Amino acid sequence: xxxxxxxxxxxxSIWVGRSFGxxxxxxxxxxxxxxxxxxxxxxxxxxxxxxxxIQMYGGLFLMAGAYCLAQDGHVRGDVLYRLFPVRMQxxxxxxxxxxxxxxxxxxxAWYGAEIAADSWRWDEKSSNSPARxxxxxxxxxxxxxxxxxxxxxxxxxxxCCKAIRSGVWMQRLDDVKETEDLLIEQAHEFGMARRNxx
Numbered sequence: 001x002x003x004x005x006x007x008x009x010x011x012x013s014i015w016v017g018r019s020f021g022x023x024x025x026x027x028x029x030x031x032x033x034x035x036x037x038x039x040x041x042x043x044x045x046x047x048x049x050x051x052x053x054i055q056m057y058g059g060l061f062l063m064a065g066a067y068c069l070a071q072d073g074h075v076r077g078d079v080l081y082r083l084f085p086v087r088m089q090x091x092x093x094x095x096x097x098x099x100x101x102x103x104x105x106x107x108x109a110w111y112g113a114e115i116a117a118d119s120w121r122w123d124e125k126s127s128n129s130p131a132r133x134x135x136x137x138x139x140x141x142x143x144x145x146x147x148x149x150x151x152x153x154x155x156x157x158x159x160c161c162k163a164i165r166s167g168v169w170m171q172r173l174d175d176v177k178e179t180e181d182l183l184i185e186q187a188h189e190f191g192m193a194r195r196n197x198x
Contacts, residue, residue, distance in 0.1 A: 009155040010070045010173050017067020023060040048131040055138045062141045066148035090163035109146030116140045
């Protein structure tokens, strides 16, 4: 039951991360268009590109946090950590989630909700460009990101508890992999196949 719960949260985090990953394409196209119109005669630069780029990048950054946590992709100083047995790693992780991560994410969600509510109430617009783009949609992502990180943090704490009991980390849901990881896996599979042939 707990395993299904963890995988359900992880699936949500992955889905949200993939969905907001499309911001990269929009960001790339808008930057390319802006560069194109700045240097082509007869075209004029846009008034909306700067704000839109900030909001796209900010949205991607905020909403990819839970995805990154679900994929165990956050930077970790693991010079000593990786040498510890799984139960000790899980105990350290659980303690750090309880002391640092969860209070920080609750603060992000709580104060983010206040910031978003104020922004909606004031019909806040960007002061960075003449386009005066609304920012309340963007600021609404702050408490949403905090909520998703809290959910994923709960899943990670359950994962830690299971690892403390069993001495083995739960398998993570697969998604994209780094090229280096894929090459290592292929080399390992190739080596195993050659050993089996001999």
